[in-house]
Amino acid sequence: MLASIRNxxxxxxxxxxxxxxxxxxxxxxxxxxxxxxxxVLASLALSFMQVxxxxxxxxxEIVGLENFRRLFSDPYFWKYCWNTVVLMLAIPFSIAGSLxxxxxxxxxxxxxxxxxxxxxxxxxxxxxxxxxxxxxxxxPDFGVLNTLIAKLxxxxxxxxxxxxxxxxxxxxxxxxxMMAVWQTVxxxxxxxxxxxxxxxxxxxxxxxxxxxxxxxxxxxxxxWPQISPTTFxxxxxxxxxGFQGGFDQAYIMTGGGPNGATTTIIYYIFNNFxxxxxxxYAAAISWILFIAIFVITLIKWRAxxxxxxxx
Amino acid sequence: MEKLVDVKxxxxxxxxxxxxxxxxxxxxxxxxxxxxxxxxxxMISTSLKPLGEVFSYQKPWWHDWIPxxxxxxxxxxxxxxVPFARFYLNSIFVCAATTFGQVATSALAAYAFAxxxxxxxxxxxxxxxxxxxxxxxxxxxxxxxxLQQLGWIxxxxxxxxxxxxxxxxxxxxxxxxxxxxxxxxxxxKMDGCSYFGIFWRILLPLxxxxxxxxxxxxxxxxxxxxxWPLVVLNSHEKFTLPVGLAYFQSLHHTDWTLLMAGSLMxxxxxxxxxxxxxxxxxxxxxxxxxxx
Numbered sequence: 379m380l381a382s383i384r385n386x387x388x389x390x391x392x393x394x395x396x397x398x399x400x401x402x403x404x405x406x407x408x409x410x411x412x413x414x415x416x417x418v419l420a421s422l423a424l425s426f427m428q429v430x431x432x433x434x435x436x437x438x439e440i441v442g443l444e445n446f447r448r449l450f451s452d453p454y455f456w457k458y459c460w461n462t463v464v465l466m467l468a469i470p471f472s473i474a475g476s477l478x479x480x481x482x483x484x485x486x487x488x489x490x491x492x493x494x495x496x497x498x499x500x501x502x503x504x505x506x507x508x509x510x511x512x513x514x515x516x517x518p519d520f521g522v523l524n525t526l527i528a529k530l531x532x533x534x535x536x537x538x539x540x541x542x543x544x545x546x547x548x549x550x551x552x553x554x555x556m557m558a559v560w561q562t563v564x565x566x567x568x569x570x571x572x573x574x575x576x577x578x579x580x581x582x583x584x585x586x587x588x589x590x591x592x593x594x595x596x597x598x599x600x601x602w603p604q605i606s607p608t609t610f611x612x613x614x615x616x617x618x619x620g621f622q623g624g625f626d627q628a629y630i631m632t633g634g635g636p637n638g639a640t641t642t643i644i645y646y647i648f649n650n651f652x653x654x655x656x657x658x659y660a661a662a663i664s665w666i667l668f669i670a671i672f673v674i675t676l677i678k679w680r681a682x683x684x685x686x687x688x689x
Numbered sequence: 690m691e692k693l694v695d696v697k698x699x700x701x702x703x704x705x706x707x708x709x710x711x712x713x714x715x716x717x718x719x720x721x722x723x724x725x726x727x728x729x730x731x732m733i734s735t736s737l738k739p740l741g742e743v744f745s746y747q748k749p750w751w752h753d754w755i756p757x758x759x760x761x762x763x764x765x766x767x768x769x770x771v772p773f774a775r776f777y778l779n780s781i782f783v784c785a786a787t788t789f790g791q792v793a794t795s796a797l798a799a800y801a802f803a804x805x806x807x808x809x810x811x812x813x814x815x816x817x818x819x820x821x822x823x824x825x826x827x828x829x830x831x832x833x834x835x836l837q838q839l840g841w842i843x844x845x846x847x848x849x850x851x852x853x854x855x856x857x858x859x860x861x862x863x864x865x866x867x868x869x870x871x872x873x874x875x876x877x878k879m880d881g882c883s884y885f886g887i888f889w890r891i892l893l894p895l896x897x898x899x900x901x902x903x904x905x906x907x908x909x910x911x912x913x914x915x916x917w918p919l920v921v922l923n924s925h926e927k928f929t930l931p932v933g934l935a936y937f938q939s940l941h942h943t944d945w946t947l948l949m950a951g952s953l954m955x956x957x958x959x960x961x962x963x964x965x966x967x968x969x970x971x972x973x974x975x976x977x978x979x980x981x
Contacts, residue, residue, distance in 0.1 A: 399807030409854025505913035507952035
């Protein structure tokens with residue numbers, strides 16, 4: 379009797395737990411709704427609209443698929459897509475470099491932590507400051523790179539002269555690619571590779587040695603297949619990052635030029651949305667970008683199951 | 690007798706081969722370290738040069754790397770030609786607020802997802818996961834319009850609030866909480882400890898390494914964050930360091946000594962945090978690479 383009265387006035391434990399659950403979640407959920415999930419829907423809606431926020435009254439006009447139609451016949455869009463893909467050439471170089479560095483550090487050297495720290499510096503510092511630095515390094519007249527090239531020329535008695543890296547349409551992309559490799563080669567990927575290498579079972583190497591395998595054969599027959607999940611993970615993550623990348627460095631170093639040679643998709647979105655106030659058009663581009671990333675993510679899920687990885 | 694000599698010879702040869710291999714590896718690793726460091730050394734040396742030395746080759750060659758005289762005044766000047774101190778304070782404020790908010794809201798939500806049962810939990814969690822692959826560019830545009838309608842453009846609120854709630858941090862801490870044993874919490878519950886008490890007094894103290902990792906990562910990301918502050922801030926006195934440095938560059942395009950001094954001052958806190966916290970860093974990256 380007493381228990382049933384108490385039950386009537388007291389919340390059941392499961393109800394209390396649910397209330398607590400929502401309470402803990404709430405601060406995050408409000409932000410999640412306001413700044414992530416609703417904006418995603420709003421962005422989809424915007425991509426079917428023409429928006430003019432400067433006019434009075436403000437214009438929000440539904441134009442159907444017009445933005446997408448324009449997008450597909452926009453030569454700049456295709457050019458910038460191409461730029462984005464070309465700049466992703468940094469990825470295979472960077473991954474190969476990361477693996478080589480990890481293999482070297484995995485040889486039980488002294489001072490691994492020291493080297494690992496130094497290799498990580500470019501990644502940790504990447505940002506505006508580093509891009510300002512590389513703008514100086516690539517300076518055609520007194521940048522350190524062309525100085526070295528000129529000195530090498532003197533040494534070999536060849537008329538070597540470095541290009542005008544960032545202002546030459548042919549050299550701007552290679553310049554950004556080289557910088558990206560320097561930035562990423564000793565970073566996250568190398569550490570993931572180091573962890574993966576330490577996870578390869580010893581007895582596989584012992585078995586290979588008994589069969590008389592050389593170091594080279596051991597690498598291709600044991601190491602490479604064993605660490606292939608890591609390679610695949612790094613590759614997909616890098617491609618996903620690559621599709622969305624290229625803004626900060628191009629904004630600081632080239633302004634997207636010369637002649638649009640370093641403008642990437644994200645930079646084009648920024649220009650449309652921020653510089654030219656074409657909100658609807660920018661939203662449409664961002665959705666195309668999203669779809670591209672979604673496809674890569676699906677491929678990743680296929681391989682890994684639906685686990686989420688994060689950096 | 691002869692056979693024994695052969696064995697000795699074989700061992701010696703193997704040792705020599707091993708030594709050669711080790712030396713080669715060391716040389717390679719050191720060469721790698723030098724090429725990683727060289728741009729930074731160039732940065733430091735340029736920041737200390739008299740301006741004229743930047744534009745000309747020096748003799749002997751090593752004066753390209755070590756200035757003929759050290760101009761410490763460059764740092765003072767960089768600090769004064771733009772409101773650098775102001776940028777610094779802005780960055781510290783924005784970064785501290787964003788990082789604290791991100792870690793706090795993530796930890797609370799992660800506790801709910803990891804330990805409490807409530808209707809719709811798994812659906813909401815899946816929604817969180819699903820949004821993690823959405824590029825920031827997609828949400829940036831509507832959020833910008835929203836802030837514009839609220840009249841929040843060019844305020845600190847606009848820089849701090851939108852990135853305050855991350856699915857990423859929530860996910861990471863949830864995964865960590867799930868690895869902790871539940872016995873302690875059950876015992877505390879028996880003793881009548883509230884849910885918040887359990888979270889505050891048991892879960893958080895046990896999660897110090899994970900929290901340190903998340904805080905370090907988030908702080909660094911926020912310190913370098915460029916596009917969002919660039920978009921929402923207009924007045925110089927509100928700029929964070931990256932935006933301020935870009936502004937500095939647009940004003941003093943060729944004052945390389947000052948630009949390098951400014952850039953170095955911007956990355957200095959990051960370098961210090963990294964060097965002292967790198968253990969958390971490496972752990973955090975390793976965790977992220979492990980499936981599940």
